[in-house]
Amino acid sequence: MSSALFVALVLPLLAGVHYYVWRRMVRDTTTPGSAWRRGGTVLIVVLGLLLVAAPPGERALPAPLATAVGWPGFVWMAGILYLALALLVGEVPRLLLLRVERRRVTAAVTVPATPRTDSVSGTGSPEPASATDSPEPEPASAAPLHPSRRLFVGRAVALASGAAATAAVGYGAYTALGPPRIKHLTVPLARLDPAAHGFRIALISDIHLNVLVGRDRTRQLVDLLNGTEPDLVALVGDLVEDADVADQGRAAEPLADLRATHGAFFVTGNHEFYSGAAQWVRFVRGLGLRTLRNERLALPGFDLAGVEDESGAEQGDGPDYEAALGGRDRDRAVVLLAHQPAQVEEAARYGVDLQLSGHTHGGQLWPFNHLMGLSEPNVAGLSRHGDTLLYVTRGTGFWGPPVRLGAEPDITVLELTSPRA
Template identity: 85%
Template sequence: MSSALFVALVLPLLAAVHYYVWRRTVRDTTTPGSWWRRGGTALIVVLGLLLVAAPPGERGLPVPLNAVVGWPGFVWMAGILYLTLALLAGEVLRLFLLRAERRRAANAGPGRPGDSAAGAEPATRTDSVSGTDSPEPAPAPAAVLPLSRRLFVGRTVALVSGAAATATVGYGAYTALGPPRIKHLTVPLARLDPAAHGFRIALISDIHLNVLVGRSRTRQLVDLLNDTGADLVALVGDLVEDADVADQGRAAEPLADLRAPHGAFYVTGNHEFYSGADQWVRFVRGLGLRTLRNERVALPGFDLAGVDDASGADVGEGPDYEAALGGRDRDRAVVLLAHQPVQVEEAARYGVDLQLSGHTHGGQLWPFTHLSRLANPSVAGLSRHGDTLLYVTRGTGFWGPPVRLGADPDITVVELASPRA
């Protein structure tokens, strides 16, 4: 996104959302001029600034300052999302409590606490027969809640919403930062040679090494991959999140310990091109991984191909399906490694049997788990597109907030099956 578009569209929206959150959690819960109101206002402003500063701070700030800004800024991305949703849902509770308090104030009666008309002189009227003045009941005014009751309503809604948002973000962070699930999937391929029946590919994607995720996470993932005992490891892009090798290379070094009989293979993702794909390709090769940049290799019973990510086209290094898939033996099954699910359209044109992808994170955060379906042919799992099967892993990392909700991270062991075995 260009800076002008960010300033014109995103910043006003962020400002409006922060104002709404401030209004419901600070203004409606504190008294004017109080220390709590001043402190709450300052906290909302600081969190908003950290949110805006966190993404560019990943590359623009020195270590460890980028982590100092990144942790609260990225966590607040998820925090304000779910706090806003909780407060919007809490508007129903707010209306219910306000109505109940107004009814309580109206029933308090004249002269009782909460009656805004208490102490007022009764209205009089002149009797048309006797000419004397006699009391006339005044119309009951609408009950106006005293400050204490308005604060009670505001604090109740803010407390319930804040607790719900905190629990949601906490659970999502526990899921995102915890170990990924190991999933197993058997995929029958009509053209697969019986010699490759039972061949297992350990599929991993979207590690997203960044200021929040480092070397220990990579070590954990490598141990999990090795424990699967797969015949081959496939890393389908987004190893890193917008960082140079000089900044995150050390975090990726445990990949050198990957062990599989047929090796470990790697294709680029969109974030490699945001960071400088060539430097990462060279670095990954130095760790012993085989990079597939628009090329294929012959394995026992099938071909394995890999293409660059579609975003590489912006710098003249996009996918070349003809180079990777053209001129091959059509009697052999071919498995394609391609970072983005949308690349299945070209894969189907070239008769690919199975495409393995990542990129979507499964949507990562509800409700984006549903909205991301609008931009992808599949968000997660196995689907068919013509004669081509597509499997999309949810990946193991995260982009932005270290939170996953409704999209648990996973490593998938894909077992190929031949109908002729």
């Protein structure tokens, strides 16, 4: 996203959301001029500035400072999302509580009728009562709600919303930063040679090494992958999050310890191209991984192919499906590694049996895990597109906030089976 577009579209939206949260969490829960109101206002402003500074700070700031800015800034990305959603839901009980309080005040106030005075004598003696002179209470709208009651309602809604948002972010952070789930899936391929029956591919994607996670995370993932005892490891892009080898190379070094019968393979993702794909391809090769850049090779019982990410086209280095898939033996099954699920459209045209992808993070944050289906052919799991199967892993990392809600990270072990075995 260009800087001009960010300033024109995103900043006003962020400012509006922060103002709404400030009104409900600070203004409606404190008294004017109080230390609580001043402190709450400063906190909202500072968190908003950290949120804006965190993404560019990953590359522009020294590593310790980028981490110091990144943790509160990125966590607040998820925090303000769920706080705003909780407050929006809280608008209904807020209105109901205010109405209940107004009725309570009105019922507690009795307004007597004002005695009528003698307009001639001025004695103030009441005139004889008539049928039309019976006193009536003032309407409910005339009974103002005391500020303390408004504060009570505002604090009740703010407390409930804050608790809900904190629980969501806390659970999401625990999920995102914890070990990914190891999933096992059997995938039958009609053209798979019996020699490859039972072939096991350990699929991992979207590690997103950044200022919040590093070498220890990579070591954890390598140990988990090796523990599955795969025939092949496939890393389908987004190893890093917009970082140079000089900044995150050391964090990726444990990948050199990957162990698989037929080796470990890598294809680029969009974030490699944001970071400089050539440097990362060289580095990954140096770690012993085989990179497939619009290439294909024969394995026992099937072909394995890999194409560049679609974002590489902007740099003249995009996917070349003809180079990777053209001129092959159509009697052999072919498995394609491609970062983005949307690349299945071209894969299906070339008769690919199975495409393995990542990119989506499974939506990463609720409700985006449900909304992403509007733009992606498959957000997570196995699906069929013509004669081509597509499997999408949720990946093991995160973009932006270190939070996953409704989209737990995973490593998937796919066992290929042949109907002729």
